Amino acid sequence: MAVSSTQVQFDSLFGLFTYLAIAVSIVVFGLLIYFIVKYRERPSSRQPDDTPILGRIPPSRGHARSVVLTVSLSTIILVALIIGSFGAIDNILTPPQNVCQGCAIEVIAHQFYWEFKYDNGTKPYRTLDILRVPVEENIRLNVTSADVFHDLGIIGYSIKTDAIPGRTNTIWFYPNTTGNFTIQCFELCGSGHATMKGILMVMSQAAYFAWYNSTVVH
Ligand SMILES: [Cu+2]
Numbered sequence: 001m002a003v004s005s006t007q008v009q010f011d012s013l014f015g016l017f018t019y020l021a022i023a024v025s026i027v028v029f030g031l032l033i034y035f036i037v038k039y040r041e042r043p044s045s046r047q048p049d050d051t052p053i054l055g056r057i058p059p060s061r062g063h064a065r066s067v068v069l070t071v072s073l074s075t076i077i078l079v080a081l082i083i084g085s086f087g088a089i090d091n092i093l094t095p096p097q098n099v100c101q102g103c104a105i106e107v108i109a110h111q112f113y114w115e116f117k118y119d120n121g122t123k124p125y126r127t128l129d130i131l132r133v134p135v136e137e138n139i140r141l142n143v144t145s146a147d148v149f150h151d152l153g154i155i156g157y158s159i160k161t162d163a164i165p166g167r168t169n170t171i172w173f174y175p176n177t178t179g180n181f182t183i184q185c186f187e188l189c190g191s192g193h194a195t196m197k198g199i200l201m202v203m204s205q206a207a208y209f210a211w212y213n214s215t216v217v218h
Helices: 005-038 064-093 205-213
Strands: 104-110 113-119 124-128 130-134 139-145 150-154 159-163 169-173 179-185 197-203
Touching: 005 064, 104 130, 104 150, 104 159, 113 130, 124 130, 130 205, 139 150, 139 159, 159 169, 197 205
Parallel strands: 104 139, 130 197
Antiparallel strands: 104 113, 113 124, 139 169, 150 159, 150 179, 179 197
């Protein structure tokens, strides 16, 4: 089962590309084998009528109908891929306007750790390297950096965005299942880059909101 909305997006896009590629390969290789067998060299083979002869303009060959057919089929396939790709990009770059209280989280990258800020109205929470979110809610992350360029990636969710000082990049997702997922920096940011990891902890809604609403400062 898919673990998040973003994984569903990328998996279906990947599926669209793969199935179209398989369909095209079957047609291309089928025709290739058919023509290799059909037009193989035989003792009775003779030169085709349109064989180029030095000093003579070759006769025109091919049919306009097959050109129109191949161009239209290619166009249909490319349009399907373009619509699929732009649909996925549009979905990923359009965060939902209203997310629940506690579902919009500030992410600040540092050399070499991740800081997550939660604001529950009375006091800001701050966790390091552990991003807690509730399952089955839209989650919005506002990602920035305190020093150099970093890149927040969540493995398994097929999602990432740059963390740039002075700029905020927003990404969103909808977790389908509880569990822990690896967060990793995807931009070489210094000597500790390889250790710049975190955990996305997808909690049950009850457990998350109990944590979020607790009076203990984290
Ligand atoms: Cu980094």
